[in-house]
Amino acid sequence: MLDVAIVGYAQSPSWRNAELTEPQFLFPVISEAIERAGIERRDIGFTCAGSCDYLSGQTFAFVSNLEAVGAWPPISESHVEMDGAWALYEAWVRLQHGDIDLALAFGSGKSSPGRLDEVFSLQLDPYTLTPLGADPVSLAALQARAMLDKGTITERDMAEIAARSRQSAADNPHAQIRSSPDADALLQEPYLTAPLRRHDLPPVSDGACAVVLATADRARATCERPAWIRGIDHRVEPHQPGMRDLTESISTRQAAKHAGVDDAPVDVAELCATFTHQERLLREAMGLDDTVRVNPSGGPLAANPVMAVGLARIAEAARAISEGGAGRAVAHATSGQCLQQNLVCVLEGA
Amino acid sequence: MECVLLRPVPEPPRTTHTIEFPYTRTLGPVIGPFLTGLRDQRILGARTPNGGVLVPPLEWDPATGEAIEPDLVEVGPGGTVETWAWVTQPSRKHPLDHPFAFALIRLDGASTGLLHAVDAGSMDQMRTGMRVTARWKDERIGHMTDVVFVPEAAA
Amino acid sequence: MSAADTAPAEDGPVTMMDYFMQLEYHELLCPVVRRYASQLLEGRLVGHKCPSCGLVYVPPRGYCPICVVETTDADEIVLADKGTVTNYTVVTPVQYYGQEETEPFVRASILLDGEGGMMNLQDIVDVPVDDVHVGMRVEAVWKPPGERNVDEISNRSWGSAEGCIDGWRPTGDPDVPAEQLRDKAF
Numbered sequence: 001m002l003d004v005a006i007v008g009y010a011q012s013p014s015w016r017n018a019e020l021t022e023p024q025f026l027f028p029v030i031s032e033a034i035e036r037a038g039i040e041r042r043d044i045g046f047t048c049a050g051s052c053d054y055l056s057g058q059t060f061a062f063v064s065n066l067e068a069v070g071a072w073p074p075i076s077e078s079h080v081e082m083d084g085a086w087a088l089y090e091a092w093v094r095l096q097h098g099d100i101d102l103a104l105a106f107g108s109g110k111s112s113p114g115r116l117d118e119v120f121s122l123q124l125d126p127y128t129l130t131p132l133g134a135d136p137v138s139l140a141a142l143q144a145r146a147m148l149d150k151g152t153i154t155e156r157d158m159a160e161i162a163a164r165s166r167q168s169a170a171d172n173p174h175a176q177i178r179s180s181p182d183a184d185a186l187l188q189e190p191y192l193t194a195p196l197r198r199h200d201l202p203p204v205s206d207g208a209c210a211v212v213l214a215t216a217d218r219a220r221a222t223c224e225r226p227a228w229i230r231g232i233d234h235r236v237e238p239h240q241p242g243m244r245d246l247t248e249s250i251s252t253r254q255a256a257k258h259a260g261v262d263d264a265p266v267d268v269a270e271l272c273a274t275f276t277h278q279e280r281l282l283r284e285a286m287g288l289d290d291t292v293r294v295n296p297s298g299g300p301l302a303a304n305p306v307m308a309v310g311l312a313r314i315a316e317a318a319r320a321i322s323e324g325g326a327g328r329a330v331a332h333a334t335s336g337q338c339l340q341q342n343l344v345c346v347l348e349g350a
Numbered sequence: 351m352e353c354v355l356l357r358p359v360p361e362p363p364r365t366t367h368t369i370e371f372p373y374t375r376t377l378g379p380v381i382g383p384f385l386t387g388l389r390d391q392r393i394l395g396a397r398t399p400n401g402g403v404l405v406p407p408l409e410w411d412p413a414t415g416e417a418i419e420p421d422l423v424e425v426g427p428g429g430t431v432e433t434w435a436w437v438t439q440p441s442r443k444h445p446l447d448h449p450f451a452f453a454l455i456r457l458d459g460a461s462t463g464l465l466h467a468v469d470a471g472s473m474d475q476m477r478t479g480m481r482v483t484a485r486w487k488d489e490r491i492g493h494m495t496d497v498v499f500v501p502e503a504a505a
Numbered sequence: 506m507s508a509a510d511t512a513p514a515e516d517g518p519v520t521m522m523d524y525f526m527q528l529e530y531h532e533l534l535c536p537v538v539r540r541y542a543s544q545l546l547e548g549r550l551v552g553h554k555c556p557s558c559g560l561v562y563v564p565p566r567g568y569c570p571i572c573v574v575e576t577t578d579a580d581e582i583v584l585a586d587k588g589t590v591t592n593y594t595v596v597t598p599v600q601y602y603g604q605e606e607t608e609p610f611v612r613a614s615i616l617l618d619g620e621g622g623m624m625n626l627q628d629i630v631d632v633p634v635d636d637v638h639v640g641m642r643v644e645a646v647w648k649p650p651g652e653r654n655v656d657e658i659s660n661r662s663w664g665s666a667e668g669c670i671d672g673w674r675p676t677g678d679p680d681v682p683a684e685q686l687r688d689k690a691f
Binding site: 365366368370372373382383385389 | 516518519520521522523524525526527528529530531532533534539602603658659660
């Protein structure tokens with residue numbers, strides 16, 4: 001494998017209801033990532049985007065997003081109808097060919113125009129699940145109940161994860177929720193979809209993230225402290241929620257093993273725990289103990305720009321290394337309901 | 351579409367648009383009989399080579415990815431709740447218009463949990479491990495919503 | 506209740522399933538399109554002229570995707586409401602779900618006079634469909650001020666002036682030679 005590093009990254013703020021269009025708020029994010037990487041836009045050999053046209057309900061919205069890239073004269077580019085973390089994966093694979101030395105990955109989403117529960121019901125089995133209106137929150141609640149019944153988490157644990165995540169976001173300019181009542185107060189709130197309360201859910205967010213990748217020589221030349229990708233892997237589990245153990249994340253465990261998470265101690269982990277209970281599940285699947293700082297950015301519970309939130313975990317992990325002095329960081333992204341598909345990326349400063 | 355442009359409103363104007371796709375799907379050799387079964391008040395599962403029974407039936411084994419010969423067996427109509435979520439505010443896409451539980455239901459004779467709705471009246475009627483049974487609609491067309499589940503005690 | 510009590514009318518195998526997918530979206534109008542819409546109500550077409558390459562975007566997008574530079578109110582220009590058909594298609598509507606048109610209609614690209622700017626997917630009126638051609642000179646047919654609305658203007662209107670301009674009608678001026686319009690198709 002060729003050594004590849006993250007040499008630039010940028011995020012938009014996370015808005016509850018963005019006034020700008022998706023290409024309009026992507027525009028400065030991509031420019032900033034390129035500028036921070038210290039490269040010229042025309043030197044990028046491959047560009048890959050992650051987004052979802054159903055979010056805004058506009059066909060070929062992903063093509064409009066390319067207007068923020070600078071795609072004329074025509075560039076080499078690709079798109080995944082997935083979180084931008086999978087766009088980064090494709091860009092990393094593309095760099096492995098060795099014929100180009102710079103790639104751009106970005107993810108963006110405008111969740112506010114539609115209803116996420118109805119949009120994401122459409123990604124489920126169209127014969128047996130979508131006709132029931134099965135939605136991400138209800139399915140996550142089934143998972144949380146299974147963990148509560150098994151005794152691997154309590155409602156208080158979940159409230160504490162929410163409070164800690166939101167409070168961690170206090171200094172994160174990209175976050176949407178930057179403070180929280182304590183767990184005692186949160187537990188006084190009524191159930192939304194029991195056993196989940198409002199604080200167990202992420203906010204509805206619009207936003208974008210962009211990351212620049214470079215091969216070894218280029219990374220050393222352009223970046224003082226690149227975040228080297230030492231392992232990256234993604235795995236998927238059966239689709240039907242009743243045909244897998246919801247209280248474990250086997251696909252995360254496999255991806256973490258193949259990415260080499262347990263080869264050395266981890267300083268920081270940025271986990272795409274979109275619901276509180278999933279943080280516990282992911283920590284266990286990756287074998288992260290209490291010495292690991294989990295989601296110092298606040299994570300998805302503080303800002304959840306769908307289709308960018310997983311890539312933002314990778315950007316935050318890279319930032320922890322390039323700017324925060326961390327030696328080794330793990331980033332996680334997820335796709336599908338109840339952590340059906342998981343990507344794990346290990347980053348190191350040296 | 352509507353737009354409140356230029357009216358003195360405190361926030362920027364917004365546009366509304368609706369997208370609609372009237373899908374018609376073919377069902378194939380496994381889902382077809384499964385939905386036919388629902389119309390006929392029977393719930394079918396698929397027997398896997400290792401002796402399990404998948405409900406809903408699939409054309410492949412999720413554990414191995416291997417194709418499954420359609421060998422459909424009847425399960426239920428009773429079953430046990432494996433896990434559940436209480437929906438306090440049903441959406442227009444949900445099968446019931448009043449609060450209900452989504453549950454994974456291990457039907458008698460099945461080895462997997464079926465996602466479906468339990469019309470239990472109130473959350474305090476729900477618990478993991480409870481027995482539920484099928485309640486059929488009078489008008490059935492071969493669709494997941496031909497049936498909902500109710501606590502066995504109430505049936 | 507037994508199966509016999511409630512047997513449905515049809516008893517053959519179920520082989521098909523309908524699913525009616527419907528999603529609703531409510532989106533804020535972005536500032537540059539709000540400005541475009543308010544100017545339409547005043548009877549003016551406005552666009553942004555890229556300070557780098559000079560291309561004119563109507564409606565304004567807030568950036569030039571070619572040069573990758575942001576554009577602002579300072580780059581706004583008032584555009585002509587006369588122009589030339591540079592490309593067109595005749596759509597013969599198939600009566601699929603949601604199709605409201607029944608007769609063949611034109612969708613044309615119009616290059617505006619003077620500073621330029623392309624209006625895409627425009628209706629050509631007051632002329633038989635078969636007479637529309639590349640190079641035809643046209644002018645906007647504005648609704649009277651009291652009847653204008655911008656209900657159909659969204660962030661992705663692609664140059665729509667619906668609600669304010671009913672379409673474009675021939676001026677009767679001599680055609681522009683088609684060879685002058687070859688790189689102005691869209």
